[in-house]
Amino acid sequence: MQKISIMTPKYSNTEESVDVILIGAGIMSATLGVLLKELQPDLSIEIFERLDVAAAESSDAWNNAGTGHSAFCELNYTPQIADGTVETKKAVAIAESFEVSKQFWSFLVNSNLVDSPESFIKSIPHMSFVWGAENVEFLKTRYNNLQKSNLFKGMVYSEDPGLLAEWMPLVMEKRDPAEKVAATKMALGTDVNFGSLTRMMFNELQKREYINLYFDHEVRKLKQKNGLWEVKVKDQATGKKRIVKAKFVFIGAGGGSLPLLEKSGIPEGNGFGGFPVSGQWLKCVNPEVIAKHNAKVYGKASVGAPPMSVPHLDTRMIDGKKALLFGPYAGFSTRFLKHGSLLDLPLSIKVNNIRPMISAGLDNLQLTKYLIDQVRQSPEDRLEALKEYLPTAKMEDWELETAGQRVQVIKKDEKHGGILEFGTEVVTAADGSIAALLGASPGASTAVSIMITLMERCFSKKLKTTEWQKKLKEMIPSYGEKLSGNAELTQQIRTETTRVLKLKAE
Template sequence: MSSVQTKSDVILIGAGIMSATMGSLLKELAPEWKIKVFEKLNSAGKESSNEWNNAGTGHAALCELNYTTEKPDGTIDCTKAINVNEQFQVSKQYWSYLVEQKRISNAGDFIMPIPHMSMVQGEKNVDFLKKRLEALSTNPLFQGMAFSDDPDVLRQWMPLMMEGRDRNEAIAASKIDGGTDVNFGALTRMLFNHLTGQKGVQINYRHSVEDFTRTKDGLWEVKVRNEERNTIEYHQAKFVFIGGGGGSLPLLQKTGIKESKNIGGFPVSGLFLSCKNKEVVERHHAKVYGKAKVGAPPMSVPHLDTRYMNGEKALLFGPFAGFSPKFLKAGSNLDLMGSVKPSNVFTMLAAGAKEIPLTKYLISQVMLSHEKRMNDLREFVPTAKSEDWEVVVAGQRVQVIKDTEMGGKGTLQFGTEVVTAEDGSIAALLGASPGASTAVQVMIEIFKRCFPEQIADWEPKLKEMVPSYGLMLSDHPELFDEIKEKTDRVLGLTVAEQNQAVQ
């Protein structure tokens, strides 16, 4: 049995942070548009956006060392770090707009102030961290970042991590108080709760997208299975956004657009150690990122994170990589095999030949015992006790594989990838970090590509929601100070509230 539904302006696939962000933005920019959302699970934010399925870091390159690289001449390339920070500032501006306009309430339920630190060991890494801070300190976005290799200072910054260490160990850290912990699961649910009450918005849970067809009049017809009724439905729209996390790649391939060719994906599951001892949890208050070990991929950067979830403070360490052929936690073991098509088989084979070190790394990670994971943790917390920590399974990430000019055929991409059809009628989001943190900027870029006729009319509203729209805050320090003061105040991220959170 099947039914044909009425036409919509926009169809959003997946009820995660990306679709939530796009849907909420579009209702501000084009409130008369009709939007339909299809999610295969029974509620929003259950996969990659869920708070237990990601690190919850507001990615602004304040502590993530993989966003800065050392060039052969010894200088530090800060380009990616600055770009990521700029994009996170855009997200903060939009979130504060939503709070001010009462679209969402109680910012403390999804964002909390937390110091961000980078910690390194060994003289070479200490020198790198010092040069990194010197390079970043010239940019207004990184004001207030401090460096120390003094054991007494480090003991004040991170007492749990310094306990039991040799005072002669070469160790250093950078620290900035302007970091955040973001519960993207809570934010996703807030945004969908707001959208649920909006005119012209229909959110459909337990609906799985099965196929796409382009109609003669240029619309996309989406074949959807209603899982509760076990019926097939057909929904048409002018624009489709595929924001299904790891499940986006197979759906993109079903569209048949030329931009979907020569793209593959490799799933990587994540594991964290979660501390069960509340006394230990209370002794640490920061997100501390280290440096990936030699030969390990950027996604393996170890970090010890203070988290806030459901009103409770938690402490997690990781990530540890695992392997599953599923593209989603709720996916199928046939996902990886099914994603290999004639158009991408050589891309996938080339990646397999190139990424032998990654394969070895994943195998070694899968084989780790609890005690070996604890040994990795003890590089951060020397006094960690095995009985205080347990394994938590995080979300699935599908790393994008594509052919690039620089990397050649089958190059593994670490980051967020946006794929749009040439005519702008469909867009898909692939990849992983820093995705959620930069969701607002990602959506704005999609609007520019896919709605070129509307973007000029939307600019006044975009500037209302994101005052820095069209500008680089790095080039406008006074504007940055003004915007930061306001967004931090509205979102409850002021220094006074940070100190209160510590207490």
């Protein structure tokens, strides 16, 4: 893993003041930091990360699915409701958000702010694969509904086992010929190494004036006083503590965001809880098997499974090498971070969120049972799950790899008391002085859209200025316009980002 040089702290025990504090050195803080410095170069920013390297938690390649989440293949973004209808609203929104991300990344490449695009993004077909008459009907309906949106132009649907064998030979090899199967393919899909991208953005930020990035620094307390946030930070190497004052604070600490949001004391954070879900991958160690598969093949999640547990046979590019993963297998831990504490969950339970957390727990007993079953799985159980997607799988070709830790959002709900949300949630104070990002997938893939939403809430006056509007349009040409429903603009944008990011055309 590429490390960023650790900054030498430029402080004694005295207080200091900056414009912006970013907590957590992941994809979200990196994205917001670059956006803000491009929009206003004279902003002073301090970034604090409790680990000794950037992107070591949710943004790391081994902890993140790496799928450029654009809803091309992820069936959980197109739920089937009771009457059989397949909803596509969320899928369309995610597809549009990923196009926004690609525009911003293209700007970074064109401006020489990051290294070559091949170092963080690659073309890889996105496929959905199902079996059984009921699931085939679902996939066909999903495909037909998605064709109504120009964002899914180029998607192909087939029930022909011969064609499917060309798309994904390992998946179809020695499969029962009597089994009814179907798949969709989107050539425009991508694999993204968000860890690499994050570290490149922080490397760029470190070259700018008025920016300090500190590793092995843990934020202990946050308190608003006289219009500024006083953030107490501990240098874990020396034990020294200091207070940094800031006009704006962003809590982008992944699973660590909820405890910090609670410490901030803002009323907007009341009632939020977190439900941690851990994960594991089966990693292929046979180069011959790895070479035979070249796609991200997503299936349907098991009943009761969280969306992050949607099974997929996944071609990845990690550290410059082709990899093949299957999973993730879900599990449960009371840690909110992979490198967190077993006390994270119990310590997050407060008077203002205990009712939503209990209510959400009672409403999701099926999920609890699913996680218990997953934890109890033997190696043979995991191999059987893999064989549903790769019938010829052999135990000796695969080994278990620990994946990342995700914290699903629990929030207040008038009807149920509390609900479990599968997605991301931006929580901002009424005065726009602090914001926290909670949740998980599609997260990293839609980071640019999420940070723009944050800026619309917290930097609304600045965002309305001619200077900021002009710069945003330069970074994201479609800014202020909807791609969904505008086929011409979508094609224009995709042609340009495909060229700049050196992706394969549809």
